[in-house]
Amino acid sequence: MGLVSTRVEQPPAAAAEAPAIRDRADVRRQVKLVVVLAIAAGLLLYFALSIDNATVKYVLGDRVSAEFPAKDLAAKPVVWVSFALVLGALVLAALNRLPRGWVATTAYVVSGLAFYAGFIVWAYSDQGEGAFQAAIANPLPGTIEIGTPLVLGALAGVMCERAGVINIAIEGQFLVGAFFASVAASLAFSAYMGLVGAVIAGVGIAALLALFALRYQVNQVVLGVVLIALASGLTAFLLSQIPSDPAIKQYLNEPPRLEELPIPVLSDLPVVGQALFNQTLLVYLMYASIFVVTFVLFQTRWGLRVRSVGEHPMAADTVGIKVNRVRWQAVLFGGVFAGLGGAYYTVGSTGAFDRDLSAGNGFIALAAVIMGRWHPVGATFAALFFGFMTNLQFQLALVDKIPTQFLGATPYLATIIAVAGFVGRVRPPAADGEPYVKS
Known part of the structure; x- marks a missing residue:
């Protein structure tokens, strides 16, 4: 009986692993x-x-x-x-x-x-030998102050667009929210009643958005622009009807402002205590809104329905979900946050309403939605980033190393760099902006 020899071939060590192909x-x-x-x-x-x-x-x-x-x-x-x-x-x-x-x-x-x-x-550095020496200040208080309405507006945008409705009208909701917050607070002599007036006004504009976008299927981008023009013109007209007589004006456009409510222990923390935990009720509502929107969208059955009608409304309809009803609910729910964001410009900060008080920040909130990839937490950080850069612009105005013209563009330039360098291409909800007609 002969011996049978077998040879086992060993794979080459170097050639066995091919280099990974990167996209x-x-x-x-x-x-x-x-x-x-x-x-x-x-x-x-x-x-x-x-x-x-x-x-x-x-x-x-x-x-x-x-x-x-x-x-x-x-x-x-x-x-x-x-x-x-x-x-x-x-x-x-x-x-x-x-x-x-x-x-x-x-x-x-x-x-x-x-x-x-x-x-x-x-x-x-190198400020010279003058009597005034500007000091580097803590950026957190200014960031929270500027970012609060932006966060609330961004959350409103997330709610709407996750349901498939483009909300360009955040700026309009800011304006009517600020105006009616001022009026309601002035009439009731209570800043907290101003929050109620702002919510009603924000939901009112949201109802117009839902009515024309969902029932009459108007182009949602054009509709948003029209609603902004409506809010700007309406608030300017109503403001012009308020007499300058102090005896009358105090009941219509001289609201009390929200007072600070420090949280015990937390407000005494170094650096962050005064900035985060010695704030008004509206700022605390902003904190809570982030968790509420995140929980509702990703941990509840209704939130799943909202996301489904924003991604594939036909599939949602086949399993019995009322697509337009859910979209109505999401748009109105978003109006609550946008109205609160508008209230910040009056009862939350300056007091009296002035024409176009929000100064285009509704568009910044909309940009934060995109920069945050239509996620409430991402949109929050994007809004706070813009608030941080705007606060930096105000701080740098105290020194003369950077031209003032460049400082004005700093927040927008930083946002463009962040989007281009770190965020990259993003994908909105698949059915965003597309009306649904039941076949």
């Missing part, structure tokens, strides 16, 4: 990240080399006061540490070691905060 979208994402981080690192290097004075002044509050005195901060070490952090993120991005998920998000946040720290220190 073009991932390559474009890496290129954008490398370019943005390289620009940030180059600017930080310039900032570090151009600073002469050793220190800058900073304050933990939103302004220098007896409670928050100005302190000295070493300027160059802060900028060099910021440069090192951004450079590290740049190296990781160039080597494609920033996968999607929490790792990349953490790197983006750290890089953004590092660039902000280095930039703000450079901007406030």
Whole structure:
């Protein structure tokens, strides 16, 4: 009996694993990240080399006061540490070691905060020997102040567009909410009644949006623009009818403002306590609204129906869901948040209503919806980001290193960079803006 020899072929070690093929979208994402981080690192290097004075002044509050005195901060070490952090993120991005998920998000946040720290220190450095020395202030109070109506407007946009209705009219809801909040609060001598008036006004514009978009199937983009024009003209006309006589005006357009309600213990936290937990009821309602909208959309049966009629209304109809009824409900629910956002411009901050008081912030809230990928949490962060950049614009107005013309464009430029470099292409709900007719 002969021996039978068998030979087992071993796969080549190197050739066994073929290199993974990357899609073009991932390559474009890496290129954008490398370019943005390289620009940030180059600017930080310039900032570090151009600073002469050793220190800058900073304050933990939103302004220098007896409670928050100005302190000295070493300027160059802060900028060099910021440069090192951004450079590290740049190296990781160039080597494609920033996968999607929490790792990349953490790197983006750290890089953004590092660039902000280095930039703000450079901007406030070398102010000269004058008597007035501007101090770096805590950006959180201003961010919350500017971002509150934007967050509420963005949540209204998320509710509507998740149901398949484009809400361009957020600006109009802001205007009527602000006006009727002022009137209701003035008549009742109560800022809290102003919130009720704002909600009713916001829901009223939402009802017009739903009526013409769902029942009469008017083009929703054109309809939104028309509703904004209606709200602007209506509030301007009603404002002109209010007499200037103080004895009458106090009942129509001199509302009391919401008072601050500090939360015990939390309001005493350093840095964030006064900014986040020494706020008015409206700001606390904004906090609660984020959780309510997120929970309702993703943890309830009604929220599932809202998302289904926004993605595939025909499929939703086949399982017995009343498509237009659900859309009506979502649009009216969104009107509550938009009305509250409008109330912030009167009873929440300035008091009396003035013409076109919201100054186009409804469009910024709509942009936050897109930037946040039609998710309530993402839209919230996008709105707060714009509030942060707008507050930065106001802070930098105290120093003269950057031209005022450029400062005015800073929030919008930063938003464009964030969308182009970090958000990228987004996909709206599939049936967004498409009317549904039951066949």
